[in-house]
Every structure is written in C-alpha cells, then in structure tokens.
Amino acid sequence: MDRRRVVITGLGAITPVGLTAPESWQAVKDGVCGVAPITQFDTEGMKVSLAAEVKGFVPEDHLGKPEAKRMGRFTQFAVVCAREAMADSGLVTEAEDLDRCGVIISSGIGGLSITEAEHDRGLARGWDRVSPFYIPTAISNMAAGQVAIDTGFRGMCTCPVTACAGGTNAVGDAFHYVRDGYADVMLCGGTEAAVTPLAIGGFTSMKALSQATDPARASIPFDAERTGFVLGEGAGVLVLEELEHALKRGAHIYAEIVGYGVTCDAYHMTAPRPDGSGGAKAMSMAIADAGIAAEEVDYINAHGTSTHLNDAGETAAVKTVFGDHARKLAMSSTKSMTGHMLGAAGAVEAIFTAMTLKDGYLPATIHYSVPDPECDLDVVPNVGRSADVRYALSNSLGFGGHNGSVLLKKWEA
Structure with a gap:
C-alpha cells in the first residue's frame, strides 16, 4: 500500500x-x-x-x-x-x-x-x-x-x-x-x-x-x-x-505529519522507566517512520510535566536518541503555561508544535529559575525565540507506561 x-x-x-x-x-x-x-x-x-x-x-x-x-x-x-x-x-x-x-x-x-x-x-x-x-x-x-x-x-x-x-x-x-x-x-x-x-x-x-x-x-x-x-x-x-x-480544494496547510511512534514501558503503574528507554523508542520510531535522520529534528515539544521522574527521564531519552545532537536542538515544555491537560495535552501540544513550524517560533519554558544537572538541555528558558524549524517532535508519556511521539514537518509546497 x-x-x-x-x-x-x-x-x-x-x-x-x-x-x-x-x-x-x-x-x-x-x-x-x-x-x-x-x-x-x-x-x-x-x-x-x-x-x-x-x-x-x-x-x-x-x-x-x-x-x-x-x-x-x-x-x-x-x-x-x-x-x-x-x-x-x-x-x-x-x-x-x-x-x-x-x-x-x-x-x-x-x-x-x-x-x-x-x-x-x-x-x-x-x-x-x-x-x-x-x-x-x-x-x-x-x-x-x-x-x-x-x-x-x-x-x-x-x-x-x-x-x-x-x-x-x-x-x-x-x-x-x-x-x-x-x-x-x-x-x-x-x-x-x-x-x-x-x-x-x-x-x-x-x-x-x-x-x-x-x-x-x-x-x-x-x-x-x-x-x-x-x-x-x-x-x-x-x-x-x-x-x-x-x-x-485549495486548503491552507499548517504543517505536515510525517512520523508516529508508540511504545509501552511495561514497567510500573505510574513511574516511567528511569532511563527513559520507552520514550526514547517512541521518538526513534517516529523518526524512522518519517525516514529522516535524527539530526534533522530541530525542536521537541516535551511532555515536560514538572515531576522529577518525568523531566529527568525524558531528558535522558532525548540524549539516547539524539546523542551529540541533543545539545543542538531545543526542547521546551508548554505545560509551564497550560499545566497538564491529561488526555488533551498531546493534542494541544501538537497544535503548538504545528504553529512552531508555521511561525518559526520556539515557545519558552516559563518560570525557569534553578538549573537541574539532570535536565541540562536547551529548554528555551523563560523567553521564546525565533528559529528556523523544519522538523519537530511532540512527546507524550502517560501513566501505565504509555509513550507516544508524533513528528511534524514544516509545510513546503
């Protein structure tokens, strides 16, 4: 097919x-x-x-x-x-x-x-x-x-x-x-x-x-x-x-969806695997589904819940997937503004990710004050910024070990 x-x-x-x-x-x-x-x-x-x-x-x-x-x-x-x-x-x-x-x-x-x-x-x-x-x-x-x-x-x-x-x-x-x-x-x-x-x-x-x-x-x-x-x-x-x-029909297009990965930690009712391996596999699957190299991803709208285990585990997962490129991409959490909308979170964040690509603008992680050595990537602290973004991931990690990642691409006619 x-x-x-x-x-x-x-x-x-x-x-x-x-x-x-x-x-x-x-x-x-x-x-x-x-x-x-x-x-x-x-x-x-x-x-x-x-x-x-x-x-x-x-x-x-x-x-x-x-x-x-x-x-x-x-x-x-x-x-x-x-x-x-x-x-x-x-x-x-x-x-x-x-x-x-x-x-x-x-x-x-x-x-x-x-x-x-x-x-x-x-x-x-x-x-x-x-x-x-x-x-x-x-x-x-x-x-x-x-x-x-x-x-x-x-x-x-x-x-x-x-x-x-x-x-x-x-x-x-x-x-x-x-x-x-x-x-x-x-x-x-x-x-x-x-x-x-x-x-x-x-x-x-x-x-x-x-x-x-x-x-x-x-x-x-x-x-x-x-x-x-x-x-x-x-x-x-x-x-x-x-x-x-x-x-x-002449529709306007915000962005293209090019990849999707979904896995399960099969580990614990509420806690993610500490090494973030389940989330890492979901991201890797989304990237493979799109047929691109990991180094082409410019931005990640993180699950970023503000819990110790999630934020540290997601950071570890990004490092696993992207290696040295993890230091070059941006990864922010819009939950710093919206809170955690549970079943709505991934959908709203997919919208924000599409708009990031359309507008070329990275949303901030607001109210960021005290750096954590376990979360040492570019979280776009406090102030958003313009950027040329071609590929962006949106991550969601749920109780029960559910992991999902969608990969979006800037619309190019």
Missing part, C-alpha cells in the same frame, strides 16, 4: 490561556501563565489550591441550552473545538464522502465531575434516582461520539484512553489511518475537564501534584525545584487530510 502524505488543515483549541487556537498560541508566544487559584470548588483544607482552569468559557455562547445541558464539560470543549477546527479548515461536509471522514478524540478521565455529582445524588435520593443522562454524558468516548454526531462523520470513531498520552495517540492514529488509505479526513485530538475535588485529591494523595501556592513556582518543568505537575483542562482538535484531497 502506498503511503499517502497527511497535512494539518484546521485547528481548534480551548486552553487555560485562550478560548481559541489562535488566542492560545498567541498567549504561549507571549509567555502567559494559565495557573491560578482553583475557582470550580472550595479548596479549603486541601493541600493543593492551584490549577490551570479554562477561563471565561460559557457553553451557551456556542451550544444551545438543551444541547449544552446534555454534554459534560469535557464534551462541550471537544464539540466547540471541533467546530472551530472545521471552520478553520474550510471543509464543507456536503461536499465530502462522510464514510471516509472519521473522529479520534481522547479523554483520560471523561466526565468525572458528573460522576461525583450523581454519586452525591444517589446517596441523598436513592440510586434509582440518578440522572438518566449520567452514563451517556460521563463516559469518556462521548466527546468523540458527539463530535461525529455534530459533523455527520460516519467513518471510524474512537477514543484512545491512554492517560496523558491519549491526545498524541489520537493524532498519531489518525495520521496513520489517513496515510494508509482508510480515510481522507480525520478530526482528532483530546479533551479533559477533571479539575474536581476527587481528581485533585487523588493526584495529591499519590504525591503527583505541586503543592506550591505561588503560580510562578508551581508548573516549572526542568527546574531543580519542581515538585509535581499542575492539573489543567481544555481541548485541542486538528483536521488531518490526505494531501491531494487538501490541495484539490
């Missing part, structure tokens, strides 16, 4: 730093921090009081009241982002073979806030009195399902649930699906809305979250003083198209 070329023609995003893809990217270029005190519930008596919440999102501005009411927050994010990405792409559904258009949208946790609320309702009123909409609004695949319903796309519709790697798996799987001829158009990405008491409490008890009270010292990837990640929320959706399909 011939390998077809796959390009990105539409972007949609809702993030802690912006309510659209352009707004979010501009905020990242400006080094805006989305971390702030939690507003969605009272954190009194809890060790963690900061998160990277989406700010100013009003579902009814985008969805009808009945429609919004029958969607969890994570699904609302996904549907609104998908509409933005579709509008940005210029695709007209009436002109498409909808059997060759599909959806892959990840969510790591789904409607956790709905589960919490319905559990309280069941305790108070009896279990047979929980909402009939509880199951169909809370299950993780419903964001993908609702996007398919909204667009009419009848091809493959699925939801990778691979924790923090889910968004990258969605993009990578969609890339291969189009490349190998099974579809012409795919909407792909990830969504998450898990800033809830149970999620914050659960991550806190396993000592994964930063307990900092200063937003400027909470999500600090690669910094020696990092103490854990900051939970974020939001969504990112991309339109992927087969190249000739896109050119035929």
